[in-house]
Amino acid sequence: MKKISLLLYISTCLFILSCKKSSNNNTDDQQPPTTVDYKPNTTVYGTNNYVKFIVGDLNSPIILASPHDGTIIPDGWPQRDNPDAVIVRDLYVTALTTEISNALYSRTGLRPHMIVNDVARSRMEPNRALEEAYHKTEAANQLWREYHAFLKGAQEMVQKNVGKGLFLDMHGHGHTVPRVEVGYIVSKANLNGTDAGLNSLATTSSIYHLSTISAYPFSQLIRGDYAFGTLLENEGIRAVPSKQDPKPNNDDYFNGGYCTLTYGSKTSGAVSAIQLETHGPNLRNNPTERKASGAKIADAIIKYMQSHYGLFLGK
Template sequence: MLILLELCLASYLVCGKTLSCKQILTSTTSLTLPTSTIAPTTEYVEYIPGNINLLISVPHDGTVKLETIPDRTAGIKINGMCNYNTLGINLNAVNPSDICKIVTGRDLYASDIAKTLLQEYQTLSGFTAMPHIVIANLHRTKVDFNRGINEAAQEHPLAETIYKDYHEMIKKVRQTFRGQGLVIDLHGQNHKQNSTELGYLWTKDELDNFDYTSPSSVKGLMKRKGVTAKEIISGFTSLGYMLEEAGYKAVPSNRQINPGSDRYYRGGYITQEYGSRDGGNIDAIQIEVPSEIRYEGGPEVNAKYGRKLAEIIKTFFEHYY
């Protein structure tokens, strides 16, 4: 009962509006909350409340294309800085080297993996533990929640409001954590390598050169547990090792400790902002799921991966947190 009351309080603190504690307590005889129990700060940001210090963020699988928000456009460099207020500027006349490119593609079905992960995590825990989940419903053409606000919302007032809603949600969930915690930023990539890319903020060049001197998004974990970078990326309890053992290619991992000639994403704004690179005990890891798993193999391949990812994250989380 105490855990359920704490869960209600956490939901209230994060959302300001959600199901009442009475509704939560009477809707289930166990700790589990149905996946339909979503308390949005706005209709464009969904929050599924959890009860452990684990948050899954899904910023790029939104489908809503608000006509009141213009599509994001590429920017131009002015005095070396990217400016996205390009109304009236003919970008075709700008030197290509001065163009600030943007990405607007959706991470198809990443949110399906997140919700399968949530259900499986509850089942594996005997319905005693569940992570928090924050999902963006607005399409990336309108707002990119994994970028700084200037590139993400391009000075449009409503876009900025929705962007801030998403990030305030993450911040308030983190504030409910007691002690150390973990943020998983879940994405999808189309690199056609059928490999899950795990981002700890080390760059491709740093990984290729075995240079782990720059602070990572799991710096707090490494310091707290006294583990090395190599243990984090390829040890027996690393995400990479466990994915490989489950039959899924991953990088970095024990099989492929660095990207080499492969394409690789190291971790974006959310991993940088909400991990422990700059201090603290809340870490972050970006997980980039390949298109072969998210949609090319069909719904069952997607769901199977989500279930296995839940098992792997649960093992990782219980070992280190």
């Protein structure tokens, strides 16, 4: 895979964008640069190679991202010290995401798009709105914009070349129950409710577009026979919500963050998003576990795309 840098291109786009925006409009600070035409099967780097976009095949409908496994602490970047700033690393999630990508390529011949942040979360937070990231330097803000430019670019590639797709935002948790928490921007309280209640929430979820093209009611997309969590369970990976484990009840559960909300289909677009909060034991804590789990998650993705998107990705 070729390696190229579009730092100069992105910086130019950012300059153009900054000239257009009003200095009194804070929301514009979050906007990624204008559209870039990324070449398939190349790796594009941001400033100092801190973030990267591993551009997949043109016809791949899958986007993967790992925002919180970075370890680089750039010189002169103070730690984010706001009381609301979470700085815990999602250990080995990038390695797990790479195994998923490799397994998808091995099984389908299509390499998914993958975005990675290699800077420590204590210095840069990609999974919050910019004003809630509490960065201590403008350089961190710039890196945030580059990361989101890559996500936006991947989303646009999928919509342009495939027409619909799936974004999986990969994370790690340390909760008591060792299972994957599948997040659709649906609250724990609503997941603990009835199927009838769930069926009224499709428009507020990160898989809204998927709910409009799938043959299944929304509650079945969450915990039915072909829900993503159910497909993981069928591969031997515990997951909630799923048919086997339909409700988080009183246990800890993450329902999705800023990237899932922003790059899913809640408000627009044909790329739906799911946050996968993975546990460590028997899943990602060592290379053998990651390789096996990556293959199982890839198989679940392939079956999910076939069941709901009508896309047969297998060779």
